[in-house]
Amino acid sequence: MKKNYITIAKKSASIQISELKKIKKIFNQSFINAVDLILNCKGKVIFAGIGKSGLIARKISATFSSIGVPSFFCDPAQALHGDMGQIEKKDILIIFSYSGNTSELTNMLKYANRFRIKIIGIASKSDSNLLKASDIKLLIPKVKEADMTGIVPTSSTSITLLLGDCLASTVMYQKKFSKEKFKIFHPGGNIGKSLLLAKDIMVSGNKMPVINYKKKFKDALRVMNQKKLGILVILKNKYIEAIVTDGDLRRELRNYSTNKNLKKFMTKNPLVVNENMPASKALGIMNEKKITSLLVVSDRDYKKRNKVLKGIIHIHFLLDRGFS
Numbered sequence: 233m234k235k236n237y238i239t240i241a242k243k244s245a246s247i248q249i250s251e252l253k254k255i256k257k258i259f260n261q262s263f264i265n266a267v268d269l270i271l272n273c274k275g276k277v278i279f280a281g282i283g284k285s286g287l288i289a290r291k292i293s294a295t296f297s298s299i300g301v302p303s304f305f306c307d308p309a310q311a312l313h314g315d316m317g318q319i320e321k322k323d324i325l326i327i328f329s330y331s332g333n334t335s336e337l338t339n340m341l342k343y344a345n346r347f348r349i350k351i352i353g354i355a356s357k358s359d360s361n362l363l364k365a366s367d368i369k370l371l372i373p374k375v376k377e378a379d380m381t382g383i384v385p386t387s388s389t390s391i392t393l394l395l396g397d398c399l400a401s402t403v404m405y406q407k408k409f410s411k412e413k414f415k416i417f418h419p420g421g422n423i424g425k426s427l428l429l430a431k432d433i434m435v436s437g438n439k440m441p442v443i444n445y446k447k448k449f450k451d452a453l454r455v456m457n458q459k460k461l462g463i464l465v466i467l468k469n470k471y472i473e474a475i476v477t478d479g480d481l482r483r484e485l486r487n488y489s490t491n492k493n494l495k496k497f498m499t500k501n502p503l504v505v506n507e508n509m510p511a512s513k514a515l516g517i518m519n520e521k522k523i524t525s526l527l528v529v530s531d532r533d534y535k536k537r538n539k540v541l542k543g544i545i546h547i548h549f550l551l552d553r554g555f556s
Contacts, residue, residue, distance in 0.1 A: 244378040247378040247387060248378045248387045248390050251378070251387040252375075252390060252391055252394060254375060255391055255394050255395065257373045258370060258371070258395055259398075262368055262371075263399075265368050266326075266352045266368045266370060267403060269352065269367075269368060270301070270324065270399070271403060271406055273323070273324050274322045275302070275320055275323035275324070276303060276304065276323045276324075277301055277303045277324055277326060278293075278304060278324070279293040279296075279326050279328070280305070280306050280325060280327045280328070280337070280340060281327060281329060282308055282329065282336045284385050285328040285330060285334075285392065286307065288328055288389060288392050288393050289326070289327075289328045289396075291396070292397070292399070292400065295396070295397065295400045299409050300407070301407075304318075306318060306319065306325075308327075308334075308337050316343050319347075321347055323349060325340070325344050326354065326399075327340070327351060327352070327354065327366070328354045328396070329354070329355050330355060330385070330389075330392060331355065331356065331357060331360060332355030332356065332360020333357070333360050333361050333362070337361070337362060338361070341361065352366060352367070352368045352370065353365065353366030354370045354396075355369075355370075355371070356371065356372040356373070372391060372392060373391070375387040375388055428512075429508050429510060430509045430510075430528050430545055431507040431508065431528065431543065433511055433550065434542070434544055435544055435545075435546075436544075439459065440461075440465065440541065440543065441455050441458070441465060442455070442464070442465045442466075443455050443466060443494075444466075444467055444468075445474070445494070447494070448494075449494060461544060462477060462524060462525065463475055463524075463525040464476040464481075465502075465527060465544070466494060467541065471538040472527060472529075472540070474494075475498065475527070476497065476499070480498070480499075481497075483497075502527055503517070503526065503527070504526070504527045504528070505517065505529075506529065506534045507543070508531060511545075514526055514545055515550045518547050518550075525544055525545065525546050526544070526545045527543075527544060528543040528544065529542050
């Protein structure tokens with residue numbers, strides 16, 4: 233019956249959750265040595281593996297690259313046909329193989345040992361060829377597979393993946409990796425986008441449409457037309473005094489001489505946002521207030537009465553970045 237599907241799935245999940253607790257056995261001096269070797273690597277961290285272990289190696293390599301550690305995956309089978317030349321003496325090899333006796337690894341291990349390239353071996357058999365050839369040996373505990381036959385790689389692949397992620401997480405902590413750094417390596421994609429702040433997408437400096445409060449209507453029109461943001465920020469003694477929108481100017485065009493001042497139709501105490509506000513939240517404010525621009529100020533000025541303009545966000549900047 234179909235209701236048995238969930239029972240079977242829950243049993244498989246429970247087995248894996250229980251078996252993954254054995255990961256704690258790996259956190260020993262060898263694990264510490266592996267982290268130190270990665271942190272002190274002057275070259276690239278190269279991952280390798282065959283079959284399902286290769287898939288895990290690819291994933292962990294991608295994770296290391298995403299945190300700023302130069303890394304790539306090298307297929308041991310392809311390495312026989314020239315890819316071994318990518319591996320240099322200053323690099324380190326991290327090789328995954330649950331059994332540790334995969335025949336395709338033999339030539340890669342010989343090459344690394346010959347040129348004294350450091351190897352971190354990850355396997356479940358202490359007497360395996362891989363761990364014998366490795367400088368640092370990470371012994372994965374034997375686990376019960378989670379399928380009905382008990383032989384399909386399930387828990388074993390999960391615990392191997394978990395070990396790789398634990399290595400990456402520990403390296404991240406030691407390197408003081410942050411959201412800001414993550415954003416640098418992920419300029420695109422949903423994660424990178426979610427980390428963008430107001431200061432990352434604002435215009436600043438001479439791109440901002442600003443004008444002194446003593447200037448005339450004609451000056452305001454000129455700056456508005458030059459900067460093309462549909463907004464004009466009025467400054468008084470370098471502080472934000474008010475704003476004038478394109479609509480404000482157009483509506484007053486018939487009623488005012490070009491030499492009139494701006495006081496009557498400017499909006500005082502305009503809405504401002506902190507430079508470290510998430511860009512997605514800034515878009516939410518624009519939608520709620522039905523406005524197209526926001527003024528950005530520094531952390532220091534945000535709660536002050538007098539605020540120095542640091543930048544301006546236009547809704548088009550957000551839409552162009554894929555925010556919606």
